[in-house]
Amino acid sequence: MPTRTAPLPVRNPGTGEPLGEIEDSGPERVTVAIAAAAHGQREMAAMPAHARARLLLTIADLIEAEADDLARLLAAENGKPVLQTTDEVRAAVRIFRGFAGEATRLFGRQIPLDAVPGLEKHLAVTVREPLGPVAALVPFNYPVELYAHKAAAALAAGNAVLxxxxxxxxxxVLRIGELVERAGAPEGAHQMITGGVRVSQELASRPGVAAVSLTGSTTAGREIARRAADTLKKVHLELGGNDALIVCDDADVEAAAEAVVLGRLARGNGQICCAVKRVYVQDGVHDSFVEALLAGAAKLSVGDQLADGNDVGPLISEEAAERVESAVAALVADGARKVAGGARRGAFYDPAVLIGVPEDSPAFADEIFGPVAPVARFTDPLDAVRLANSSPYGLQAAVFTRDIQRAFTLAGRLEVGGVVINGSTALRAENLPFGGPKDTGGSAEGLHDTALEFTRQKTIIVMGAFG
Structure with a gap:
């Protein structure tokens, strides 16, 4: 007899208003989905590249047709201002269209065997084949965009996706799932399995799933990787970040401050893995930078995410806002001084600016998932690099300087997956590889990378081809 559990409510995090409810799926539901995915996998693998591309383009068109409604629904359930969720839905449309192109560009290679004595007359080629059913584990902060990165890539490569x-x-995301079905995806090729964290853990543990792709915390990534190890499935991880922004004394201070305001305090309500989470400012411009940062932060409007003009909405839950509040209190206890914001009202948290943050503060080393800008100072830019690299994370970093040689020198020394010169780290273009080393997971996600990750290479050798 299947285990029955109470449905999970979905609420507006700012008001508590009920928006719907979802099934809290148990192991039996996962078993049924994996069995169906095996059928969907065969159908997708047999589909020619042009048909996969057409499927993805149709999905993109259907999403685009409902973009406004999807954006408002996402804002209501997620808490980001509707202007930002509108951009997120548009990004998902671009991603599906981008992977439609990638479906037709999964190239193999011809490898010259005459590089090996005695094999001169033989021919070797490689072909790309679908990997198998892919589990796409989607986070709360950018669910539509990150769903698209995973699901579109899996389908483009000829896989089923769970x-x-x-x-x-x-x-x-569930509404988009209905649109995928309407677009004509084969039965079992695209399935939604709702519920709590145990769903992700089941998918990572089970045979019948060839790969698992997670965007989430480093703690979650370690657990998923441990569970996936038993079946030796491929693991694709984009995990935490504690991105540093380094402001040198020749920087455009106003632009650097704006990068923190827009890329940390406003965008995504600060709940972005690649947001600016640590700011290091050289002594000569420290005071002028802080002045510009405070002026920018003061202009931000906090309130209902569905109302026009608000820059910051509620965090995903009141518990999330409480964690941010506790992290700021820890920074203050370590010696930092809060000079703006920091008030909490339920799930709302006013963007906070802290200065005088000790470089050895444990709270400074942790990832704070909310609208908080902690500022420390440095004297030597190479020392700022050392401080930035002291984090266990390695997603992105930013350097503000007018000296191009300095910019490339510091970029080369930063132990991260991406460096933004004279801009915010809260930058993700779908055609760039996104990810980083260390506790960030070591994977790269993007149009030209992920579809390949969801394929395997097969080598075919024709003996005597040049006989």
């Missing part, structure tokens, strides 16, 4: 939407804000 999607676990975030439990707190699944509704927009």
């Amino acid at each position: 999607v676990h939407p975030p439990a707190r804000c699944p509704l927009a």
Whole structure:
């Protein structure tokens, strides 16, 4: 007899208003989904590249047709201002269209065997084949965009995909799932499995799933990787970040401050893995930078994410806001001084600016997932690099300087996956590889990378081909 559990409610994090409810799927539901995915996998693998491309383009068109409604639904359940969720839905449309192109560019290679004595007359080629059913484990902060990166890539490569939407804000992703079905995806090739964290853990543990792709915390990534190891499935991880922004004394201070305001305090309500989470400012411009940062932060409007003009909405839950509040208190206890914001009202948290942050503060080393800008100072830019590299994370970093030689020198020494010169780290273009080393997971996600990750190479050798 299947285990029955109470449905999970979905609420507006700012008001508590009920928006819907989802099934809290148990192991039996996962078993049924994996069995169906095996059928869907065969159908997808047999589909020619042009048909996969057409499927993805149709999905993109259907999403685009409902973009406004999807954006408002996502804002209501997620908490980001509707202007930002509108951009997120548009990004998902671009991603599906981008992977439609990638479906037709999964190239193999011809390898010259005459490089090896005695094999001169033989021919070797490689072909790309689908990897197998992919589990797409989607986070709450950018669920529609990151769902697209995983699901579109899996389908482009000829795989079935099993999607676990975030439990707190699944509704927009679930609606897109209905659009995928309407677009004509084969039965079992694209499935949504709702519920709590155990769904992701089941998918990572089970045979019948060839790969698992997770965007989430480093703690979650370690657990998923441990569970996946038993079946030797491929693991694709984009995990935590504690991105540093380094402001040198020749920088455009106003632009650097704006990068922190928009890339940390406003965008995504600060709940972005690649947001600026640590700011290091050289002594000569420290005071002028802080002045510009405070002026920018003061202009931000906090309130209802569905109302026009608000820059910052509620965090994903009141518990999330409480964690941010506790992290700021820890920074203050370590010696930092809060000079702006920091008040909490339920799930709302006013963007906070802290200065005088000790470089050895444990709270400074941790990832704070909310609108908080902690500022420390440095004297030597190479010392700022050392401080930036002291983090266990390695997603992105930013350097503000007018000296191009300095910019490339510091970029080369930063132990991260991406460096932005004179801009915010809260930058993700779908045609760039995104990810980083260390506790960030070591994978790269993007149009030209992920579809290849979801294939395997087969070598075919024709003996005597040049006989």
